[in-house]
Amino acid sequence: MMKIKRCRMFSRSFNHVILAICITAFASGCMVILPTSSISTNQEPEKIVDRIEYNANRCWSTLHQPIHSDIVVNTYTIQNGYKLTASRKEGSTPQYPFLHVTVTHSTYGSEVSVREGEFNLGTDLNLSDDVNRWINGDNSC
Known part of the structure; x- marks a missing residue:
């Protein structure tokens, strides 16, 4: 009788471990952030970051998303x-960032690299296209 209880307890705890591993693997797979573009420009990094931040706050807050969630934009030095x-x-x-834009100084201006992942469980917003457009001077949403 005691062996049967131990087996059931082991079986339940084993199932919980397998479930935890599957959830972790699924969640980490959704957080993969891939490089989407890299641009060299003769503009100053400060101007680029200001333009991207302004337009991101203006345009991305009005997106009609499948799950009603706001997009929070943060800038770091x-x-x-x-x-x-x-x-x-x-x-x-705010949740884990799904978009990273890095703007660095270069000898002739700036280097901009954009990495974007999924917004929410398979939803891809293609916001890197907006970033590339804004770098080139088009401020449209």
Whole structure:
């Protein structure tokens, strides 16, 4: 009788471990952020970051998304330039960033690299296209 209980307990805990592994693998697979573009420009990094941040806050907050969530844009100073991230806001807290824009100083201006992942479980917003357009001076949404 005791062996049967132990087997059931082992079986349940084993199932919980397998479930946890599957959830972790699924969640981490959804957070893959791939490089989407890299641009060299003769513009100053400060101007590029200001333009991207302004347009992102103006345009991305009005997107009609499949799940009603806001997009939070944050800008950080890094060693050789700036980093801008976009995160999905669920409730009152931003989630893991799904878009990273890095703007660094170069000898002739700036280097801009964009990496974008899925917005929410398979939803791809293609926001890197907006970033590339804004870098080239087109401020449309």
